[in-house]
Every structure is written in C-alpha cells, then in structure tokens.
Amino acid sequence: MAEYSTLGSVAVLQVNNPPVNSFSHHVRQALVDGLERAQRDPAVRSIVIMGKGRTFPAGADIREFGSGAAVKMPNLLMVLQAVDTCQKPVVSAIHGTALGGGFELALASHYRLAVPSARMGLPEVHLGILPGAGGTQRLPRVVGVKTAIQMITSGQHIKAQQALSLGIVDKIVQGDLLKEAVSFARSVEGRPVEDRRISQKTVPEADKVDEVVEAARKTILRKARGAIAPMTCVQAIQASVLPFEAGMAREAELMAFLMTSWQAPAQQYAFFSEREVRRWSHPRDKRINFKTAKPRVVKSVGVVGAGTMGMGITINLLQAGLKVVMLEVNKKQLDKAVNTIKKTLSQKSASQKMSQLTTAMDYSQLRDVDIVIEAVFENMRLKKEVFRKLDAVTKPQTILASNTSGLNIDEIAAVTKRPDKVVGTHFFAPANVMRLLENIYGRQTSPETVATAMQLGVTIGKVGVLVGNCPGFVGNRMLGSYTAEAVFLLEEGAEPQDVDRAIEEFGFPMGPFRMGDLSGTDIGWKGRIAKGLTTEHGPPPATPALYRRGNRYCPLPDMLCMKGRLGQKTGAGWYRYEPGSRTALPDPVVLQMIQDYRQEHGFKKRTISSQEIVERCLYPLINEGFHILDEGIAARSLDIDVIYLFGYGWPRHTGGPMYYAERVIGLEKLLCSLETYSARYPDHAHLQPSPLLRNMVAKGGSLAALGTDSKL
Ligand SMILES: CC/C=C\C=C\CC(=O)SCCNC(=O)CCNC(=O)[C@H](O)C(C)(C)COP(=O)(O)OP(=O)(O)OC[C@H]1O[C@@H](n2cnc3c(N)ncnc32)[C@H](O)[C@@H]1OP(=O)(O)O
Numbered sequence: 001m002a003e004y005s006t007l008g009s010v011a012v013l014q015v016n017n018p019p020v021n022s023f024s025h026h027v028r029q030a031l032v033d034g035l036e037r038a039q040r041d042p043a044v045r046s047i048v049i050m051g052k053g054r055t056f057p058a059g060a061d062i063r064e065f066g067s068g069a070a071v072k073m074p075n076l077l078m079v080l081q082a083v084d085t086c087q088k089p090v091v092s093a094i095h096g097t098a099l100g101g102g103f104e105l106a107l108a109s110h111y112r113l114a115v116p117s118a119r120m121g122l123p124e125v126h127l128g129i130l131p132g133a134g135g136t137q138r139l140p141r142v143v144g145v146k147t148a149i150q151m152i153t154s155g156q157h158i159k160a161q162q163a164l165s166l167g168i169v170d171k172i173v174q175g176d177l178l179k180e181a182v183s184f185a186r187s188v189e190g191r192p193v194e195d196r197r198i199s200q201k202t203v204p205e206a207d208k209v210d211e212v213v214e215a216a217r218k219t220i221l222r223k224a225r226g227a228i229a230p231m232t233c234v235q236a237i238q239a240s241v242l243p244f245e246a247g248m249a250r251e252a253e254l255m256a257f258l259m260t261s262w263q264a265p266a267q268q269y270a271f272f273s274e275r276e277v278r279r280w281s282h283p284r285d286k287r288i289n290f291k292t293a294k295p296r297v298v299k300s301v302g303v304v305g306a307g308t309m310g311m312g313i314t315i316n317l318l319q320a321g322l323k324v325v326m327l328e329v330n331k332k333q334l335d336k337a338v339n340t341i342k343k344t345l346s347q348k349s350a351s352q353k354m355s356q357l358t359t360a361m362d363y364s365q366l367r368d369v370d371i372v373i374e375a376v377f378e379n380m381r382l383k384k385e386v387f388r389k390l391d392a393v394t395k396p397q398t399i400l401a402s403n404t405s406g407l408n409i410d411e412i413a414a415v416t417k418r419p420d421k422v423v424g425t426h427f428f429a430p431a432n433v434m435r436l437l438e439n440i441y442g443r444q445t446s447p448e449t450v451a452t453a454m455q456l457g458v459t460i461g462k463v464g465v466l467v468g469n470c471p472g473f474v475g476n477r478m479l480g481s482y483t484a485e486a487v488f489l490l491e492e493g494a495e496p497q498d499v500d501r502a503i504e505e506f507g508f509p510m511g512p513f514r515m516g517d518l519s520g521t522d523i524g525w526k527g528r529i530a531k532g533l534t535t536e537h538g539p540p541p542a543t544p545a546l547y548r549r550g551n552r553y554c555p556l557p558d559m560l561c562m563k564g565r566l567g568q569k570t571g572a573g574w575y576r577y578e579p580g581s582r583t584a585l586p587d588p589v590v591l592q593m594i595q596d597y598r599q600e601h602g603f604k605k606r607t608i609s610s611q612e613i614v615e616r617c618l619y620p621l622i623n624e625g626f627h628i629l630d631e632g633i634a635a636r637s638l639d640i641d642v643i644y645l646f647g648y649g650w651p652r653h654t655g656g657p658m659y660y661a662e663r664v665i666g667l668e669k670l671l672c673s674l675e676t677y678s679a680r681y682p683d684h685a686h687l688q689p690s691p692l693l694r695n696m697v698a699k700g701g702s703l704a705a706l707g708t709d710s711k712l
Contacts, residue, residue, distance in 0.1 A: 002030035003052065004037060009045040010185045011038035012178070020058035021051040023079070023101050025072045027061075032074045035082045035090075046089045046185035049109065050177065055096025056118070057105060062127065062268055065259075076101050076133040077248075080108040084199055089188045093181035094118045094169070097157065104131055107138040107168075110196035113184055114160040114169045115177055123155035125229045127271060128264035128653060132255035136236035137247040138198045142167055145209045148237050149216050153223075153230040199244045206241040213238050226507040227653035229267075232258055262664055266655030270645055273638040273656070280454060280466040280639075282441065283632040293447035295455035296399065299323060302372035304386055306330075306337035309403055310375035312431025315344050318353045319432065320460040325369055327360040334359055344432065363393045371452065373425055375403040378523075379530065383407060384415045391416035399449050401425040406472035409442035419444040423453045426473060428647045429519070436647035437462035442469050463646045468633040475643045477628065478657070481620035481686035483524070486512040487554040488684065489613060490594050493605040496574040497586050502613035507651025512617070514584050516557075517573035525561040534558045546601060552683040556597060560590070619674055619687075622661045626690035629658075629706060637662075637703040662703050671697045 003014045013034040015021045023031075031049075038044045051057055064070040074082075083090050083105065092098075092106035093113045098120040106112050106120065114120070122131040122139065130136055131152060140148035143166045151158065163169040173180035194200065203209065213234055224230040232254050239250035258264055282288035299322065303314050306328035317324045318341070328334040338359060345353050358365070366372055372394060374386050383402060390400050399421045402412050413422035424440030437457040441450050450466065457464025467474045486499050500511025510518065528534045533548045539555060547553055560573065567573035568582060575584035598605060625640045634640045641656020654660040661670050671689050678687035695701070 001026055002034050004034045006044060007182050009043060009189060010182045011041070011044045011047045012182065013047065013049045014052045015057050016052040018053055020055055021053065022059055022061040023057055023076055024061040024064060025069045028074050028076060028079050031079050032082055035086060038088065039086060044088065045189040046091065047086065048091045048093055048181045048185050049105065050093040050181060051096060056094045056098040057102030058097050059100025059102050062271065065268060066265065080105060080133050083108045084197055087193065089185065089191060089193050089196070091181055091185045093177050094120060095177050099157070100124050100131060101133050104133040104135040104138070107198055108134060110193045111184070111188060112169045113171050113173050113181055114163060116160050116172055116174065118160040119157040120163055121155065121157035122152050125153055125155045125233055126267060128229050128261065128267035129258045130229065130233045130236050130251070130255055132251060134248060134251070136233060136251050137240045137244060140203050140237055140240040141198050141201045144204045145237055145240065146212045149212070149234055152233045152237060153220050203240050209238060209241050225509070225651055226505070228261060228263055229258055263653040266659060266663065267653055269655045269659055270652050273642050274463055276638055277463060277465050277642050281635060283635045287447045288441065288450050293451035295451040296370060296397070296448060298370045298452060298456055298459070300325065300369045302327060302366040302369040303375060304372060305375040306334050307375065308429060309427060309431055311337045311340055312429060313373055313375055313403065313427055314357065315341055315432035316460050318345065318356055323356045325358045325360050325366055327363065327366060329361055331361065334361065363389045366390065367393050367395060369394065369398060371399040371401060371456065373401045373403055378405060378407065378527065380407050380411065383412050387412050388415050391418060399423065399452055401453060403427050406476045409440050409469045413442050413444060420446040421449050423449050424473070425453055434647065435463045436643060437464045438473055438475055438643060438647065439464055439466050440469050440473055441466065463642060465639050465643050467639065470631070470633050474628055474634050474640055475647050478621045478624040479648065481624050482617050483512050484686065485616045485620050485684070487556050489608060489616060490556055491554055491598060491603045492608060494608045494613060495586065495591060498608065499613050502610035503617060505610060506614050507654060509649045513574035517567035517575055517584060520567045520569060521557060521573045522561050522566045525558060528558065538562065551685055556594065559593060615673055616677065619670060622657045622670065623674055623690050623693065624686060625658050626693045630690060630692040637706065658703055667693060667697050
C-alpha cells in the first residue's frame, strides 16, 4: 500500500510493500487514491512520494507478470500519468534503489531528491523487457539519447552523485530524508509545474539521434548475443524524438512485443532462480536445508595454494573483509601471488585489505582458521596429502573445503578424522570475478558444514548452489558431453571456427574451442592422462585409437597437446595467436592435422549446419542434466540452470539449459532429436536419452514439479 499523511501543507505518500516496495496492484491503487486525495484537499500544496523501509520502489512487481494482477487497473502508466499531470508539485525522495518503474515514477515527478547512497536505473533489459512506463521517453529528454541508450541497454544502476551530474536528480540531501523532502516541497509550493514536466521537454540534439543509434547498433547487437530486448529498447528510445504521446504509443507497442516473446519469461525465471538457490536443501537428508541447518561463524579463512585459483579466491575473501592465511610452499609463487593480489585490490582499500592477509609456508600457521579452502592442482594424490596435513594441524572445529572441479569429495574426506567437516567449494576462474560457487556435500558432510559453505558464498557475494558428489559434479559433468560432441563434429567435417561460431551465435560468449584455448588445452589432457585414457605420447598400449573402455573417443585434443599447442599461453592451440594478441585466428596447421586424421581413420568430410552443431553440442549436455536430476545430484532443475547461467556463460535470455529444454525446445522434440542422433551414432553414449526425459515425455510431467521450486 501507500500510506497517506500530511505535514502541514505537504501530503506524504509512503509506499509500504516490503521487501522492495514494488508496484503490486494494491500499491498502484493506493498511489492513485493518494494523489487524488492530495489534489482535492485545498490545504495540500505539494506532494512527496517516497518508500518506507529499505528503499524507494524498485519497480513493477515481477511476480505479477503474466497474471491478471499485472494488467489490473490502474496500471503503472496511469499512476505515472496522474503524477505527471498533477497540478501540485510532486517531489520524489529517493533512498535505496529506485529501479525500473520506481525510477520511472521519479522521472514523472516534478522534482527529484536523493540521499547520497541512493542508486537508480532501468534494469528491465535484464528481465527481457523495456522500461514501459515512459522510461524510454522521459530519460532521453533529460540525459540525451546516447546516455539513455547506454543506461537502458546496460541496465546499470547509477549513484546519486552521477544522477545529479546528469541532471536527473535536482538535489542530494543529507540527513533525514522525510524532513528534507518536506522542507524542499514547501520551498516549491505555488511554483508552476508545467515547465517541470519532463514529458513536455524535447530531446537534446534530436537531429543526431539516427546517427547515435547507428553508431551504437553494432556494439549492442554483439553484447546482446541473441537477446532481443537491448535493440528493442533502442528502437523505443529512438521514438523519443516524436511528440511525447506518439513516443509513448511506440514504447507500448514494443513493450507488448517483448512481453509476449519467449525471452522475457526466460529472463524473469533466471531472476527468481538466482534468488531461489538460496533456499537450498538436500534431496534426501532432511536435516540438510537452509531453514534448520545453522552455519558456523567464519572470520578467518586459510587458502592452500597460491596459483591462479588460490589467488582469485584470496582476493575474493579479502574483498569481503575476511582475514586470510594464504599458504604456498613455493616462495617464488607466493611472492608473485601477493604482488598480483595487491595490484588487483582497488587502490582505495588495498592497504587495509592487505593488512588482513597473512602468508605462510608452514601448515601449522593454519591452526586457528575457521575454514580452509584447498586450491592445489587437480590431483587426488596431492589433495589427499594436503587434507591429511590440514586434519593434523587445524583445530578440530575447522571446516576443510576443497576447490576441486570434479574429484570425489568422499575420497578426500576419507583421509581425515573429520569427514563431517569436509565439503567441496568449487570456484570458477577468475575466482574473484565469476559469481558461481558450486558447493558439494559428501556422504558424511554435516548440516552445519553445508550451511557454513553456503553462508560463506553469501558473505563473499557469490551465487551459491548446493549439489551432490559425482565425477565433475553438475557443471563439469554436463560439460563433458558437450566438449566430447564438439570434437566428434571435427571428425565429421566441421572446423573449430564452425563449431565456435554456431555456439556463439546461440549466445555463449565463447565456443568450446576458443574456451579451450583460453583455459589451456592441457587441463583436460592432464585429466585424461590421470584417468589412463591417454598418455603423454599417445594412446595407451594396445588401445584402439577411437575407443576407450568401450566408449567412442576422439584423440584430436590429445594430438593437439602433444604438439605443444596448449592454448593462448603457448601462442597456439585450436587457433593461432599473434604475439600479445588474444584474437583466435584459424590455423592451417590445425586444419591439416584434422584433415590428415579424417583421412587416416576413414571419416568422410561433410558440411554440417549450425543447427546440427548446436543440437549435437547442447542436447547431450541437457540430457546429462536429466541424468543428474534423476540421481538427485541436483535437487531442482533451477539449480542446474543457475550453475550454467553463472558459471558457464549460458545465455540468460534462454533461461538456462533445463528451462530452455522444457519451455523453448519442448521435451518431446528434445527426446525425438536425441533418439535420431543416437540412432545415427549408437556408440555416443551421451546421446542416449535419459530415462527421466523419456518418462516425463510419456507421462507429461514438468521440471518445476520435480523439485521444490514452488514459487516459479
Ligand atoms: C505498463 C508497463 C509498466 C511497467 C513496467 C515496469 C517494468 C519494471 O519495473 S520491471 C522491474 C524493474 N526492477 C527490477 O528489475 C529490480 C529487481 N530487483 C533487484 O534488482 C533487487 O531485488 C534489488 C531491488 C536491487 C534489491 O536487491 P537485494 O537487496 O539483494 O534483494 P533481493 O534478494 O534481490 O530481493 C529481495 C526479495 O525481493 C524480491 N524482489 C526484488 N525485486 C522485485 C520485484 N521488482 N518484484 C517482485 N519481487 C521482487 C526478490 O525476488 C527477493 O525475494 P525473495 O523471496 O526474498 O527471494
């Protein structure tokens, strides 16, 4: 609701709809009623609108989208029209986050005040829509088309000070916002409101708009990676040069187009799923859930290993204000890491944050930390050695976490006397940038240990997802079938750039081969050597070239590594790189290697369409997701989607692999395609449809109903 009160001649409307004061139907109704009441009351000479509690309205109520409540009158446009045309000055007083419809309300007001900590912006593009309550028409009239395009297509929030410099906010007020707003409102009473209406202004430099749009188009399309909202936002902004009513009509038309697209619900699902993963639970052990399991307090963290991952994790922990003891047995590596950490931490707070860092070369220095995160090489023997030492030196309550990307947590826990305190915390590189934290419980991990790992994720600003223990966990296990199929495509006639192009056109930032070159082609190679699938010199003795343990195997990635082509770091991998450049250039050497391989093994080159590439790479990945759900490794399909959205660059506008499978491809069609491909390639095990998928198609179940994602 919006609470109505008066302070002398000022009517105050305070939106009270926790947690973020969104414009649910009852709020819209209360605002219209309040404005009418203030207009009618002769004693009222000005109006203040603000939010109660933590924030100014953060926009439309996204949960109402797609339901009758969203279109129930008065809609937001009517509320804002009432504000804009009000005869008495309306002042929006902003604290917290004025976002989306909330920011549009502020723009429809005659004056805007903000506290210094306030932030504002139009993040609708992240929900697959546009600012449809006049934001695309009013903002360019204040800041110009170029800045409006930047703000609206990025969805970025700006701070109060920047809003002031851009002319969006009239004044930044210190102290008590209500008091300041009322005093400001009194100061403008009796002044004409006509020239305060943004809707009545014209866009600055209107004649240059087409030029500005043309200049921005290419970058926006590249960044959008297939999402339709950004360019549609631009089309709406372009209409701001028209008379206000005509621009609003165009905005409404484009909003309707986006609202009814398949991408908007997918992005809204992604928004809620990101929050829903906080309500985690173990699919079988009822003691392990977010409601009852209590985390231990973590003030200090040990990090073992100062390589790329250990360094990134340390930066992340320091940025969150935690004390860190970083252990590295190689002094040179330790010094290098400390230097990099110092450089990476922001100038402003570097010295204070660095004072929280202790370096160590001796395990005994980890004795008092609350949790240790092991980040040494991905090698079971080494990890076991580290865990034995940690178990011996740390206090009995210390939780021992492994940043393994796929090794068996139970096997690691078994070398300790505290398997209940062992957990997997899988960070993604660069660990101080990537938001995902895949937390893995083992057979004996206690509820308290799981809760502590999940809470640590919150403390350090990660999106934490809880999963079970299996080779590769959720993310890397699913990725296995994707990369396997990508190399099979090379055997049949595709070139690395064909596969990458198709996957990038689907919306990934990088295809599998460019990605392989970035992370290092030897990572997978070492893993395959450790598993005995290959050796540094070629296939293990007496092994058929194209099969391993009865499964189809493509040795091309091993052949690449044997040539010393380990990716960007060696200047050559699947592609070649000019010195100092990260641009992937197709390399005749690699193409010849593939061509010779095809000839040697009797593969006949054929043209493979982008559609087939996308299906062959992504459908087995999704199929593996069904296996994972069936086994209870992921509790809900949304957990898998969030892992892929935040850890693997899966395009957000498709909702994530499982959402995409169900709502975009359709489960029946997915099953049919997998059946077709598995009939064509009977020895590609990952193309065999999962029993769960078959069952769901036969019985008509939904993915959301499998888990506990009740709100979606
Ligand atoms: C005619 C056409 C008219 C109008 C069109 C209008 C378009 C819009 O206004 S679309 C909405 C635009 N606004 C947003 O996108 C804001 C989304 N929210 C956020 O960015 C953040 O929630 C935040 C406001 C910055 C607050 O962040 P934080 O403090 O980290 O809290 P959260 O955990 O994110 O959120 C708490 C809680 O609130 C729920 N929630 C947040 N925003 C909305 C919303 N706009 N509608 C409904 N619910 C919202 C969020 O899901 C959380 O719920 P839990 O149940 O606690 O998980």
